[in-house]
Amino acid sequence: MGQNMQVCLSKDPVGIPVVDDFEIKTSPIPDAADDQVLCRTLYLSLDPYMRGQIAGRHLSGSVAPGDLMRGETISEVVNDGSGFVAGQLIRCMGGWQSYSLQDPTMIAPVSSEISPSSFALSVLGMTGLTAYAGMVWQAEVGKGDNVFIPSVTGAVGSVAAQICMTRGARVVGMAGGPEKCLGALESIGVDACIDRFEENLTEKLEEYFPDGIDVYFDLVGGTLLSDVCQRLANYGRIVLCGLMAEYNRKEREPGPSPGLLIGKRAQVSGLVVYDYEARRDEFIDSLLPLILNKTITQQEDVTFGLSNAPEAFCRLMRGENYGKVIVDLTQE
Amino acid sequence: MGQNMQVCLSKDPVGIPVVDDFEIKTSPIPDAADDQVLCRTLYLSLDPYMRGQIAGRHLSGSVAPGDLMRGETISEVVNDGSGFVAGQLIRCMGGWQSYSLQDPTMIAPVSSEISPSSFALSVLGMTGLTAYAGMVWQAEVGKGDNVFIPSVTGAVGSVAAQICMTRGARVVGMAGGPEKCLGALESIGVDACIDRFEENLTEKLEEYFPDGIDVYFDLVGGTLLSDVCQRLANYGRIVLCGLMAEYNRKEREPGPSPGLLIGKRAQVSGLVVYDYEARRDEFIDSLLPLILNKTITQQEDVTFGLSNAPEAFCRLMRGENYGKVIVDLTQE
Numbered sequence: 001m002g003q004n005m006q007v008c009l010s011k012d013p014v015g016i017p018v019v020d021d022f023e024i025k026t027s028p029i030p031d032a033a034d035d036q037v038l039c040r041t042l043y044l045s046l047d048p049y050m051r052g053q054i055a056g057r058h059l060s061g062s063v064a065p066g067d068l069m070r071g072e073t074i075s076e077v078v079n080d081g082s083g084f085v086a087g088q089l090i091r092c093m094g095g096w097q098s099y100s101l102q103d104p105t106m107i108a109p110v111s112s113e114i115s116p117s118s119f120a121l122s123v124l125g126m127t128g129l130t131a132y133a134g135m136v137w138q139a140e141v142g143k144g145d146n147v148f149i150p151s152v153t154g155a156v157g158s159v160a161a162q163i164c165m166t167r168g169a170r171v172v173g174m175a176g177g178p179e180k181c182l183g184a185l186e187s188i189g190v191d192a193c194i195d196r197f198e199e200n201l202t203e204k205l206e207e208y209f210p211d212g213i214d215v216y217f218d219l220v221g222g223t224l225l226s227d228v229c230q231r232l233a234n235y236g237r238i239v240l241c242g243l244m245a246e247y248n249r250k251e252r253e254p255g256p257s258p259g260l261l262i263g264k265r266a267q268v269s270g271l272v273v274y275d276y277e278a279r280r281d282e283f284i285d286s287l288l289p290l291i292l293n294k295t296i297t298q299q300e301d302v303t304f305g306l307s308n309a310p311e312a313f314c315r316l317m318r319g320e321n322y323g324k325v326i327v328d329l330t331q332e
Numbered sequence: 333m334g335q336n337m338q339v340c341l342s343k344d345p346v347g348i349p350v351v352d353d354f355e356i357k358t359s360p361i362p363d364a365a366d367d368q369v370l371c372r373t374l375y376l377s378l379d380p381y382m383r384g385q386i387a388g389r390h391l392s393g394s395v396a397p398g399d400l401m402r403g404e405t406i407s408e409v410v411n412d413g414s415g416f417v418a419g420q421l422i423r424c425m426g427g428w429q430s431y432s433l434q435d436p437t438m439i440a441p442v443s444s445e446i447s448p449s450s451f452a453l454s455v456l457g458m459t460g461l462t463a464y465a466g467m468v469w470q471a472e473v474g475k476g477d478n479v480f481i482p483s484v485t486g487a488v489g490s491v492a493a494q495i496c497m498t499r500g501a502r503v504v505g506m507a508g509g510p511e512k513c514l515g516a517l518e519s520i521g522v523d524a525c526i527d528r529f530e531e532n533l534t535e536k537l538e539e540y541f542p543d544g545i546d547v548y549f550d551l552v553g554g555t556l557l558s559d560v561c562q563r564l565a566n567y568g569r570i571v572l573c574g575l576m577a578e579y580n581r582k583e584r585e586p587g588p589s590p591g592l593l594i595g596k597r598a599q600v601s602g603l604v605v606y607d608y609e610a611r612r613d614e615f616i617d618s619l620l621p622l623i624l625n626k627t628i629t630q631q632e633d634v635t636f637g638l639s640n641a642p643e644a645f646c647r648l649m650r651g652e653n654y655g656k657v658i659v660d661l662t663q664e
Contacts, residue, residue, distance in 0.1 A: 059595055221590045240590045254586030258553045258572045261602045263391055268600035270593045
């Protein structure tokens, strides 16, 4: 009988996680009860919010030492039953393990139109939905908007940038290092990309946004948000979504001064992607044609083998990924 | 020939202003040129934003030592001309002085329906428009909303509270000391009023908002905003408008952590009342009937005589006013 490999948190990371903060356990592949579906993991999504779960301050719950790491997966149904057939691809919260038992009401079939199927975790999945909800439904980005997107080579930022451009907006991104900046210009097609390691943010924002920033998609938090507010156009929209700058810290950072937000007549809204679950089909219907005709692309940062998931996650936490971080388990 | 009394800033206040920070000057009443209207001041509006002008960080410009203090007034036209007739009441930026020369294109007649005419500075003027724009146009307060309003006995807060109640919302206020709290309950009619000197804010917010705060009208800034965010309902709306907590300080205070705003899906918007000038008639048409039938009232905190304006302003800055602060010059 086969084994189920699981990646668990071994201890609370101090700051940016290291591989030793995780441990690999193996156990027999579990048997499915009558009301369960046994699923084999094919692709595992790694995302910054997982650091928030480890820190115990994420809406979706927490992960303590000893716990299996949680995460969304594309999995394959192992046996017929509960309305599913063997070999069928589904999206579920499979976690960092090779097999999972799922409640059939909590899993969703993956449309065969979505290819590669890992796109159901990225551009047509949670991170794409986050980008779409933020830029289309919350900020209502349109023609002529000047949009600033940090982490523009990341899973959410890269899709957000492309969505904005299809709507006639001008996008300036930010990324760490010349390689990522070049990628943002050439693959994603942003107008300009600020290198956060090498360039002076205030100067570059002045240069690229002479009339101010109309829309800021905050995937980062921290001091960047206050810096951006200084350059915000009047009535500028800010969608607060991610906190990459503080996920690895103990303390939450304060936000921009309310006086600054008043002067700019800023419109700020918090985004939690779970709120948009009911509109997922609408989002897919809108984005799928643009993906099929290659208007929008998704760069994936793929790591092969579940045992390499900890290192892939640590790279993500160090900001070294390019595109959506996926662990590919298809070959094990 | 009569004299024009003027109140000027004498030196930059340290913290809360004192009477010595102002000086009174007299000069002959000026003569109007052909394109000017000489106006006699009847009522002068005193407002917290003036401290921001003194500090040099208000949108409307700054006031330096030696400068005439600026402010909105109800004035009386002295001589016929430029389309105005002697004795006509107008609203203008007359400043802290007994007479002013006005550009006829910059002054607005006061409707005879507005009685007392000082209401054109308060509930039917700038502070009322601020309250209306914040609660009706920005927060869109409606039936069932649980609204929290600090400085609820102040010029903006008291009107905002009453507007919310006419729209079916439940309002809890905050004020300094038992007398103001009693006034808020009895005259304004709020559901409850937190005494910011005597009561524990967090406990009281929990008690009065078991389901969270739907709308917060931030007239204060400072740490209160972060405390309120902790108790915000999901999708709670925050209108940022005033900064009373920091007007007397050198440094701007940071705002609430973006992580907190994300978790609550907060909707935050900055309000600058000047943006609503074009909608002033719409606001007056909506509010005037409610004032005429006494549904909405305006408490005025009246000081007689321009020479007492500095002390009235210092009282306002110490939070000792109750209602709209007006200086009455009609008897001098």
